[in-house]
Amino acid sequence: MRKKVIFRGVGLPILLLAPQLAVTIIFFLWPAGAAIWQSVLQEDPWGLNSQFVGLRNFQEVLTDPDWRLAAWNTLIFSVAVAGSAMSVALLLAVQADKSIRGANIYKTLLIWPYAVAPAVAAVLWLFLFHPSIGIIGRALNAAGILWDYKLNGTQAMLLVIIAAAWKQVSYNFIFFLAGLQSIPKSVLEAAAIDGARPMRRFWTVVFPLLSPTTFFLLVVNLVYAFFDTFGIIHALTGGGPGKATETLIYKVYVEGVQNTNLGSSAAQSVILMIFVIAVTAVQFRFIERKVHY
Amino acid sequence: MKRRLLTTSALAAALTSRLPRPAAAQGGSGPLEIQFWHGLPKPLGTQLEEIVAAFNESQPRYRVVPNFRGSYSEAMVAAIAAFRANAAPHVVQMYEVGTGTMMAAGRAVKPVHELLAESGVQIDFSDYLPPVRGYYQAADGRQMSMPFNSSTAVLFWNKDHFRKAGLDPEKPPTTWQEVEATARKLKAAGIPNPMSTAWPAWVQVEQMSAIHDVPLATLGNGFGGLGAELRVNNPLMVRHMDNLIAWQREGLFKYGGRDNAGDALFPNGDCSMITASSGIRARITREARFQWGTSMLPYYSDVPGAPRNSIIGGASFWALNRGPQGGRTPEEWKAVAEFYRYISQPEVDAKWHMETGYVPVRRSSYAIAKQKGYYEKNPGAEVPIEQLLRGGETTENTRGIRLGGYVEIRNIMQEEMEKAFQGQQNGKQALDAMVQRANQVLRNFERQHRGR
Numbered sequence: 001m002r003k004k005v006i007f008r009g010v011g012l013p014i015l016l017l018a019p020q021l022a023v024t025i026i027f028f029l030w031p032a033g034a035a036i037w038q039s040v041l042q043e044d045p046w047g048l049n050s051q052f053v054g055l056r057n058f059q060e061v062l063t064d065p066d067w068r069l070a071a072w073n074t075l076i077f078s079v080a081v082a083g084s085a086m087s088v089a090l091l092l093a094v095q096a097d098k099s100i101r102g103a104n105i106y107k108t109l110l111i112w113p114y115a116v117a118p119a120v121a122a123v124l125w126l127f128l129f130h131p132s133i134g135i136i137g138r139a140l141n142a143a144g145i146l147w148d149y150k151l152n153g154t155q156a157m158l159l160v161i162i163a164a165a166w167k168q169v170s171y172n173f174i175f176f177l178a179g180l181q182s183i184p185k186s187v188l189e190a191a192a193i194d195g196a197r198p199m200r201r202f203w204t205v206v207f208p209l210l211s212p213t214t215f216f217l218l219v220v221n222l223v224y225a226f227f228d229t230f231g232i233i234h235a236l237t238g239g240g241p242g243k244a245t246e247t248l249i250y251k252v253y254v255e256g257v258q259n260t261n262l263g264s265s266a267a268q269s270v271i272l273m274i275f276v277i278a279v280t281a282v283q284f285r286f287i288e289r290k291v292h293y
Numbered sequence: 294m295k296r297r298l299l300t301t302s303a304l305a306a307a308l309t310s311r312l313p314r315p316a317a318a319q320g321g322s323g324p325l326e327i328q329f330w331h332g333l334p335k336p337l338g339t340q341l342e343e344i345v346a347a348f349n350e351s352q353p354r355y356r357v358v359p360n361f362r363g364s365y366s367e368a369m370v371a372a373i374a375a376f377r378a379n380a381a382p383h384v385v386q387m388y389e390v391g392t393g394t395m396m397a398a399g400r401a402v403k404p405v406h407e408l409l410a411e412s413g414v415q416i417d418f419s420d421y422l423p424p425v426r427g428y429y430q431a432a433d434g435r436q437m438s439m440p441f442n443s444s445t446a447v448l449f450w451n452k453d454h455f456r457k458a459g460l461d462p463e464k465p466p467t468t469w470q471e472v473e474a475t476a477r478k479l480k481a482a483g484i485p486n487p488m489s490t491a492w493p494a495w496v497q498v499e500q501m502s503a504i505h506d507v508p509l510a511t512l513g514n515g516f517g518g519l520g521a522e523l524r525v526n527n528p529l530m531v532r533h534m535d536n537l538i539a540w541q542r543e544g545l546f547k548y549g550g551r552d553n554a555g556d557a558l559f560p561n562g563d564c565s566m567i568t569a570s571s572g573i574r575a576r577i578t579r580e581a582r583f584q585w586g587t588s589m590l591p592y593y594s595d596v597p598g599a600p601r602n603s604i605i606g607g608a609s610f611w612a613l614n615r616g617p618q619g620g621r622t623p624e625e626w627k628a629v630a631e632f633y634r635y636i637s638q639p640e641v642d643a644k645w646h647m648e649t650g651y652v653p654v655r656r657s658s659y660a661i662a663k664q665k666g667y668y669e670k671n672p673g674a675e676v677p678i679e680q681l682l683r684g685g686e687t688t689e690n691t692r693g694i695r696l697g698g699y700v701e702i703r704n705i706m707q708e709e710m711e712k713a714f715q716g717q718q719n720g721k722q723a724l725d726a727m728v729q730r731a732n733q734v735l736r737n738f739e740r741q742h743r744g745r
Contacts, residue, residue, distance in 0.1 A: 044741040045394060046401040047377045048617060132486070132563050150550045151714050238551060241711035257370050259701040260394065261737070 032273060038266035045260035057267035066243060067251065067268070074226065074247040077161060081229070082221035085165040086214070089172030094202070096173075097180045107177065114170035118231030125163040126236055149237065153244030156237045160245050163236060164229045172217050179213035180206070219283055223276070248272055324349075324356040327628050328382035331361060332368035332608065333442070340648055341442075348635040355628040357384075365391070365608060366700065372613060376401055379616030383629055386441065388608045389428060393515060393697040395611050396437060397742050400619070403612040403626060405429075405436040405633065411623065414630040416637045424602050424681045425654045428693035429609045432516040439633045442651045443607040444572040445677045446496045448591060452584035454565035458482035465566075465588040469536065472566070472591045476545035479565045486547045488540070491555035491569035493548070494706035495606055496590070497537065498525055498727075500568075503691045504592050505529055505599040515695035519739040523702065523731040526724040529596060534713065534720030541714050548714045551707045559585075570606060571677035574650040587673030589680045601684040601691045603677075607651060610636075652677050697738035702731040 007013045014021075042053045061067050096107050113121070131137040131148045140147035149155040183206060191201045207214075230249055233239060239246035239254060246254070249272065256265030333341050338361050345359045362368035365388035372385040387395055395402055409416060418426050418436055424445075429438040452462035458479045466472040476487035490496050502509040507529050515521035540546035547564065549555025559567040560580035568590060577585060592600040612629045615621055635641065642658035645651065647667050653659045659678055662668065668675045684691075696702060706727050713723035 042741060044397070045373050046398050046617075048399055048401060049742060132558060133561065148548075150554070151548055151711060153715065240551060240708065241715065242708045242717075254704075258366055258704070259698060259734075260370065260373060261698075261701075 035266045035269050035273070038262055039270045040263075041266075042263050045262065053263070057263045058271070061264055061267045061271065066246075067248075069243055070246045070248050070251045073157070073243075073245065074249075077157065077164075077229075077245075077247055078222050078225035080161045081164045081168065081225040082218060084161065085168040085221055086172050086217055088165070089169045089217075090176050090210075090214075092169070093173050093176035093180055094206075096177055107173075110173050111170045113167055114174075116167065118167065118229070119235045121167050122163055122232045122235035125159065125166075129159055149241075151241050153241055156241055156245050160229070160233050160236055163232050164225060167232070168221060168224055172221065175213050175217055176210070179210045183209050219279065223279070226272070226275075324354055325624060325628050327355055327357045327384065327625065327632065329357050329359050329384045329386075329632075330368050330372060330382045331359060331386040332363065332365040332388070333386070334361070334364075337442075337649055340645070344636060344641060344645065347641075348632055351635065352631070355631060357628075357632050369394075376613060376616055379618070379620065381613040381615050383621070383625060384610050384612055384632070386608050387438070387611050389606055389693070390699045390703055392429065392438070392609070392693070393695050393699050394738075396431070396695060397519065397697050397738070399742075401614055401617075402437070403614060403621070403629075404431075405439050405612070408612055408626055408630045408633070409436075412627040412630040414627070414634050416634055420639075420655045420657055422652070422654060422656065422659075422678070422681050423685075423687045424605050424691065424693065425652075427687050428605055432513070432518075432695075439610040439612075439636070440654045441608060441610055441636065442645070442649070443605045443654055444570045444651050445603045445605050445681055446492065446500045446568055446590055447571045447677050447680065448588045449559055449567050449569060449573075449577060450586055450588065451559070451562065451565045452586060453562075454479060454482075454484055454583075458484065458565075462584070463586070465586060466591055467589070468594045469533070469591045470594065473536070473540065473545065476540065476566070480544055484565055485544075486558065486564040487544075488546045488566040489549040489555050489558045489564040490546075490567060491549060491553050491558075491573070492606070493551065493555075493710050494703040496568045497533065497710070498530065498706050499694060500590055500603050501530065501533055501592075503604045504590055504601050505596045506601045506688055506690050507596075508690050509694060510696055513689040513695075514693065515697075516689070516692065519697060519735075519742060521696060521735060523696070523728045523735070525706075526721065526728050529593070530724055531721045532593070534710075534723055536720075537710075538713050538720055542716075548711070551704075551711075571652065572607070572650055574674065587676045589676060589683075602682065602687060603680050604691060604693050605652075605681065650674075652681060696731075696735060697742070698734040701734050702727075705730045705734070 039057055040052060040054055041050055042056070043050045092110055096103060096110065100106070116124070126134065128134050129137045129147070129149060131141060131150065137147055137149075146152075147155060149159045187205055187209070188201060191205050196204065226247075227249055229247070230253065233245055233247065233250050234253075237245045239250050248268065252265050252268045252272065255261045255268060259265075329345065331338065331341055342359045345357045349356050360382070362371045365386070368385060369387055369391050372381060372387075375381045381401075405416075408414075421440060422443075425440045425443050426436065429436065429440050431437050448465060450465045455462040455475075459482070460475060460478055466475045472488065479487035499509060501507075502525070507527055508514060508524050510521045510523050512518050512521040537546055541548060547558075549558050549564075549567075553570070553573075555567065556569055556573050556576070558564045559569065559573075560577045562581070562583055571587075574587070589600070590603060610633070612626070637655070639653075639655050639657040639661055642653050642655055643661035643665075646653040646658060647662055647665070653662060659675075663675075687693075709718075709723040709726045709730075712718055712726075713720060718726070
């Protein structure tokens with residue numbers, strides 16, 4: 001028989017919920033509400049001349065070719081970052097999962113980059129790839145490859161992708177490693193006895209069993225590429241050259257902080273907010289049920 | 294994971310909403326406190342705070358509290374957010390690109406001329422260098438903000454590279470025609486980067502327009518009102534931009550990146566000539582392991598009227614109301630006026646000039662530095678001042694730039710130049726694109742400020 005435990009009255013439960021509610025209200029609902037309100041206004045930076053314009057800011061954002069370019073950049077950037085960070089991490093995790101000498105040192109070293117702040121990571125990569133002061137950048141130019149990410153948009157995008165993916169490899173590595181270690185050995189042994197070669201064992205047994213981890217990481221990586229790579233882009237390219245590495249989140253910053261164009265910036269961040277809500281909803285409603293656990 | 298996603302979306306939203314609230318200015322007993330936000334990192338910030346400390350010691354009634362608020366653009370946004378939250382600082386240091394935005398800020402700012410008139414404090418602005426005071430004046434000549442750290446763009450050249458190429462190391466090129474010939478010789482001598490530039494928009498567009506006395510925008514570069522339109526697609530700029538693109542293709546010129554990113558290319562001995570802010574003088578002195586010199590910006594000798602004075606960069610001080618409802622007492626304004634008077638003193642200004650490499654903003658401070666033998670000990674340090682004073686009074690085209698949303702417009706200029714240097718467009722197309730995109734920004738700014 002099931003016994004329902006219910007609080008009497010509302011005082012205590014509200015008190016117990018209060019910290020979480022306060023955090024949610026102060027750090028989520030309030031700023032989100034302010035952004036939504038701001039997004040329907042046309043204002044000078046000082047807020048002295050404010051006018052309600054309805055959805056005009058949204059309409060202007062969505063028809064702005066620069067915004068569409070940023071959306072396209074974001075798509076390429078996110079897919080590339082998530083894809084490369086996850087595949088490299090999976091490869092490393094599979095290797096680290098084998099019984100090799102010094103496995104612990106190897107694992108620890110692989111986790112280090114996660115502790116590096118984005119801006120610092122960017123500076124490290126800058127020192128490697130700067131065409132005139134970077135070691136690799138100079139080597140590339142000396143080898144006859146015209147390398148100048150300050151002028152070549154494709155190279156700039158490549159560089160920010162590498163730097164952003166590099167930082168995320170460690171995080172993915174930890175999760176993949178944990179995922180690999182939770183796969184029962186008996187399953188693998190059974191497959192081996194059936195005569196499956198290591199590659200086949202990996203793709204038919206290990207990879208499907210890793211799918212919950214993979215899916216979780218995919219969402220986390222996409223969100224990372226969308227929102228947490230601002231520091232790297234800011235320090236490496238500043239969105240340039242031209243607008244070649246300007247992603248949506250970077251454009252929100254440029255519009256709001258550099259150009260003090262609050263209405264448009266707020267409209268853009270509301271669009272991003274809708275996107276995140278949609279991703280979360282999709283994840284909880286549909287996909288998580290279908291992923292094999 | 295849910296929590297993670299929620300936090301991230303909250304962060305995205307928070308990015309555009311208000312920044313943390315600053316501590317409100319406090320009254321109470323003791324000296325009246327004046328909040329002062331600046332955007333100078335160390336070591337310049339420390340030197341600025343020393344001046345503030347000296348002011349505090351010079352009198353007992355007021356105490357200016359300096360506060361470093363990150364870069365200029367961060368300080369600007371922080372001040373705007375604070376103003377909206379009714380907790381603005383009394384004084385904020387604002388870079389010259391933000392001037393147009395500040396001028397249009399209406400009752401958010403307290404103009405210098407009003408401050409002085411109401412508090413009875415006197416500052417002799419006629420002693421200020423014309424391009425310095427003019428940049429921060431209303432069209433009718435009333436002083437709006439308090440000029441402080443100012444610089445201009447000059448040419449630095451590497452004498453060792455010149456020797457290597459068989460050029461006279463004491464004779465820098467003065468015209469663009471000579472720059473081209475010099476760069477070709479340097480390249481022939483095996484130097485990979487004969488010429489580069491820092492601040493591409495400020496130097497190659499704004500300064501070029503000024504020294505050739507060509508308008509950058511209509512209505513006197515925007516001094517005449519918010520209806521101004523960018524006009525950089527003129528024959529001179531098309532010629533210059535096409536030259537830069539051609540030189541870049543030929544390997545005579547190398548693009549050094551946006552804003553101050555190009556600065557590093559000169560002190561490390563990479564490029565032979567660079568057009569950069571006179572403010573990097575201290576850095577070159579510290580880092581360069583070669584002989585170098587300072588010279589005025591090159592110009593096209595066949596343009597009638599050229600060369601004129603260059604324009605300034607740097608920052609000025611703006612007095613702010615506390616919030617949309619005003620909220621300052623006459624005593625607070627008086628304190629700000631006294632602070633301004635203190636920093637305007639030629640001795641203070643000359644000391645700042647000699648210690649930092651910014652130009653003196655007053656003729657009498659320039660005289661003090663001369664008298665102390667500063668320019669004999671630091672050859673080339675007077676070049677930026679002479680260039681600012683060249684041609685006497687400023688013209689409509691050399692006074693400065695007064696365009697709203699100018700931070701964005703400068704970025705547009707840099708973006709279009711980058712596209713041109715990538716070979717995606719020629720000079721005319723780049724300049725046309727700048728004009729078209731900048732005018733959108735200007736119209737948007739005008740719309741935001743309509744009905745004031």
